[in-house]
Amino acid sequence: MIFLILVITIIVIALVLFVTWFLSTKADGNCPLCAMKAFPPSKMTIDSSKDKDYVGGEKLPIMGWSSWNTFRNHIDEDLILDTAKAMVDTGLAGAGYKYINIDDCWHSSMRDENGMLRGDMESFPSGIRALCNDVNTLGLRLGIYSSNGTLTCEDLPASLGNEELDAKTFASWGIEFFKYDYCHNEKISGKTPIIEYISISSKGERESLRLTPDKAKFTGRAKTVKVKDLPTGKGIAFLNHGAGKASYVVNLAQDGEYVFTVHYKKMASKKKPYMQLDVNGKIYEIFFPPSVAFTPDARVQLTVKMNAGENNITLQNPVVTRADSAYIQYRRMGKALENATASWAMFENTEENPITYSICEWGTNHPWKWGAKAGNMWRTTHDIMAKWWSIVHIYKRTLPLYEYASPSHINDPDMLEVGNGKLTPEENKSHFTLWCMMAAPLVLGNDIRTLLNDDKKSQIILSILKNKELIAIDQDPLVKPAKKIGRQGSVDIIARPLSGGDVAICFFNKSNKNKEIEYELNDLKEDAYLNMSRTNSAEVHDLWTDEIFHRDTIKASIKPHGVKVYRISLNSYEI
Numbered sequence: 036m037i038f039l040i041l042v043i044t045i046i047v048i049a050l051v052l053f054v055t056w057f058l059s060t061k062a063d064g065n066c067p068l069c070a071m072k073a074f075p076p077s078k079m080t081i082d083s084s085k086d087k088d089y090v091g092g093e094k095l096p097i098m099g100w101s102s103w104n105t106f107r108n109h110i111d112e113d114l115i116l117d118t119a120k121a122m123v124d125t126g127l128a129g130a131g132y133k134y135i136n137i138d139d140c141w142h143s144s145m146r147d148e149n150g151m152l153r154g155d156m157e158s159f160p161s162g163i164r165a166l167c168n169d170v171n172t173l174g175l176r177l178g179i180y181s182s183n184g185t186l187t188c189e190d191l192p193a194s195l196g197n198e199e200l201d202a203k204t205f206a207s208w209g210i211e212f213f214k215y216d217y218c219h220n221e222k223i224s225g226k227t228p229i230i231e232y233i234s235i236s237s238k239g240e241r242e243s244l245r246l247t248p249d250k251a252k253f254t255g256r257a258k259t260v261k262v263k264d265l266p267t268g269k270g271i272a273f274l275n276h277g278a279g280k281a282s283y284v285v286n287l288a289q290d291g292e293y294v295f296t297v298h299y300k301k302m303a304s305k306k307k308p309y310m311q312l313d314v315n316g317k318i319y320e321i322f323f324p325p326s327v328a329f330t331p332d333a334r335v336q337l338t339v340k341m342n343a344g345e346n347n348i349t350l351q352n353p354v355v356t357r358a359d360s361a362y363i364q365y366r367r368m369g370k371a372l373e374n375a376t377a378s379w380a381m382f383e384n385t386e387e388n389p390i391t392y393s394i395c396e397w398g399t400n401h402p403w404k405w406g407a408k409a410g411n412m413w414r415t416t417h418d419i420m421a422k423w424w425s426i427v428h429i430y431k432r433t434l435p436l437y438e439y440a441s442p443s444h445i446n447d448p449d450m451l452e453v454g455n456g457k458l459t460p461e462e463n464k465s466h467f468t469l470w471c472m473m474a475a476p477l478v479l480g481n482d483i484r485t486l487l488n489d490d491k492k493s494q495i496i497l498s499i500l501k502n503k504e505l506i507a508i509d510q511d512p513l514v515k516p517a518k519k520i521g522r523q524g525s526v527d528i529i530a531r532p533l534s535g536g537d538v539a540i541c542f543f544n545k546s547n548k549n550k551e552i553e554y555e556l557n558d559l560k561e562d563a564y565l566n567m568s569r570t571n572s573a574e575v576h577d578l579w580t581d582e583i584f585h586r587d588t589i590k591a592s593i594k595p596h597g598v599k600v601y602r603i604s605l606n607s608y609e610i
Contacts, residue, residue: 037318045274055174077356077400080277081363083408087370091376091389094442095510096476097212099134099178104421104450104480108140108189111158117319119170121483128175128503130481133455133508134180134212134391135170137163139189146192151204152181164182167209178212179205184219193219194368202371206379210390210400211265215368215410217396223360224306225277226351229262229270231298231332235285238292238338246283246348255279265300274310274352277359281350285341292338295319303327306589310552313349314339320367354408358400365402366409367393393447393476398432403439403446412445412476419449419480421456423596426466427545433473434529437516440474446516447476454481464579465543465598467499471509472517472529472541472600504578504602517541520562524548526593532565541600544593554589556603569605576602 040442092449100118101390102110119135122128141163143155154163166179181201182193194201194215205213227249248259248271257279271281287293291386295312302308304325319337320473326333354360372390380387394402397417406413415433419425440446451470453463470477479500486493506533516537517531531539538559544550573594576583578600591599 045136046567070428077358079358079362079400079405081353081359082357083405086366086408088407088443089366089392089410090373092212092391092443095512095514096133096445096474097114097134097412098130098506098510099136099176099212099393100132100483101136101138101178101214101450103138104419104452104455105482110137110140112161115166116169118483119173119175121487122175123173124488125497126481126501127479127483127497128173130503131506131563132477133174134176134478136180136212136214137479138180138214139182139187139216140191141180142191144191150197150200152192152194152201154365163206163210169433171209176211177209178214178391178573179208179210180214180216182216182218182220183361183368184217185221186219188216188218190219191547194273195219195221195364198368198371199374202368202375203378205372205390206375206388209388211388212391212393213372214393214395215365217361217399220361220364220396222306222357223354223363224274224304224309225352225354225359226302226304226306226308227275227310228308229260229265229266229272229300230274230281230310230350231262231265231270231300233350234296234299236294236296242296244285246285246408248281251281251283251350253279253281257281262300266332270300271350275308277351277353277355279351283348283360285346285348287346288343289343291341293519294336295339295343296336297321298332298333298454299323301330301333302566308464309352309354311351311353312337312339313347313351314341315346320363323382356400358405361396361400361402362409365396365406368392369409378461394532395447397554403436407441407444408437411443412447414447414449416448419452421452421458423458423462426452426458426462426469430469430473430543431476434517434519437473437518438603440514440516442512442514445476445514446473448473450478450480451500452480453499454479454486454492459596460495460499461594461597463496463499465596467502468505468541468579468598468600469543471505472531472539474509474514474516474531476513477506477509490600502578504576504581505600508533508578508600508602515564518562518564520565521554523552523554524550526552528554529561530562530565532567535604535606536566536602537602538567539600539602540566540589541598542589542591542593543598544595547595550593550594552589552591552599556589567603568604572605574604574606578602 091336170177182191234242236242248393256273262270273279308323310321394410394413398415402413416429429448511533517529521528527543559567
């Protein structure tokens with residue numbers, strides 16, 4: 036009996052400890068259950084269709100290396116430069132891997148006297164600009180990291196609220212890739228205070244125009260309400276949570292910057308109440324202090340550019356869900372990057388060097404539905420780990436998203452773990468193959484310097500990473516990722532269309548047993564996505580064995596956790 040009580044007690048304690056650990060773990064992919072458990076998505080209510088796509092960056096999936104998976108916070112300028120040199124010496128640069136991306140922990144815990152981010156003064160004493168020059172000298176490109184939050188994931192200064200300044204800093208350093216994380220994010224509030232009126236004046240002058248509630252045109256639930264605490268006794272309500280809008284038409288004699296003074300009723304809120312001021316299509320964001328203080332009314336001011344003649348002004352708060360908030364924030368940084376690279380090119384009198392912008396919000400708010408308006412690529416899941424179950428989980432989550440990808444718009448299932456952990460050679464091959472089939476960025480997460488060793492493991496890893504036929508699949512200019520077209524037991528059959536009318540087909544054995552497959556190529560004609568007109572006389576190229584044959588049927592034996600991948604061409608095959 037005592038033994039039974041003891042066992043039950045141990046089980047209860049273990050359960051409590053597990054639940055505590057699970058709930059306290061940051062949602063950054065560092066715990067297995069966090070990675071397996073998808074965040075419930077928030078449907079975006081903002082209509083992004085009117086917004087232009089992000090301009091700049093690579094059209095094809097990037098190829099390079101990132102510091103995080105292997106080195107975490109133990110990085111310095113020597114490591115980064117030695118890695119860049121190893122990228123060249125191993126032949127990886129020649130195979131197409133061009134980016135050297137510095138992840139979290141590159142920067143000082145203090146911004147400089149001008150409020151600018153700077154490299155850690157001990158680890159990066161030469162500065163990021165000098166390091167970028169050294170990397171560029173090797174024919175490579177430097178990438179950098181920040182978070183869409185008050186702090187980075189490792190609690191260093193981040194870029195939320197400092198988008199324009201940080202974007203200008205990165206552009207001035209010569210940065211060509213930017214990863215924007217989601218740690219310590221502060222959601223934009225959907226609440227908007229009652230707006231008493233807006234006064235407009237030229238700079239240096241007193242009020243010349245007043246936008247009062249009775250002059251507004253309302254849509255949705257927005258309307259004028261009586262407010263006894265306000266000096267005018269009335270204000271505009273129900274602008275919050277996408278409920279409605281208040282619009283004005285203002286005629287001015289001349290162009291210029293005007294001072295807008297927004298008079299409003301204070302409201303108690305843990306988050307800063309928020310409102311957008313849309314002036315001729317340009318959005319100005321207003322964050323109100325969450326205070327009640329000693330008086331009921333208050334004011335905020337901002338400068339706004341207006342045109343001679345008719346100006347259209349709209350007051351609104353479109354934030355209904357957290358997805359709305361994420362979209363606004365990530366797009367804000369995207370616009371800052373666009374402006375920064377254009378301004379820097381003009382200042383230096385050089386060709387503009389757009390930054391490839393990676394949205395890393397872990398797939399929480401379905402960024403594949405809005406990411407093209409904000410950046411170049413978007414994470415589809417939480418962080419990858421060098422474990423087979425993690426690779427399979429991410430593959431299953433990302434594969435169905437094939438329709439959202441196109442040139443400049445890339446699904447990102449996270450970095451490659453090839454060469455890390457205890458993955459078998461067959462698992463490493465499968466991992467690399469699946470990422471190429473999904474048109475994913477090929478960002479290495481291992482210690483490239485060790486691949487300079489002339490040992491068997493290094494040779495195997497390099498042979499995988501430098502497979503030119505599979506790299507050609509990944510870098511195909513159509514950027515049409517694979518879709519699942521069938522299954523034979525535990526073997527997934529996935530295929531993607533390629534330029535020139537070719538098709539890549541992969542057989543992925545998820546089980547831990549050998550599997551025999553037989554597939555009729557004629558079945559490919561049935562899928563409109565592949566656009567294969569015929570299959571007779573097709574050339575079939577095995578991209579791992581380099582065998583070429585002409586048969587209407589593929590027969591193969593697939594090892595546990597292994598793949599067979601082929602390029603099917605109706606023309607003579609050249610790589």
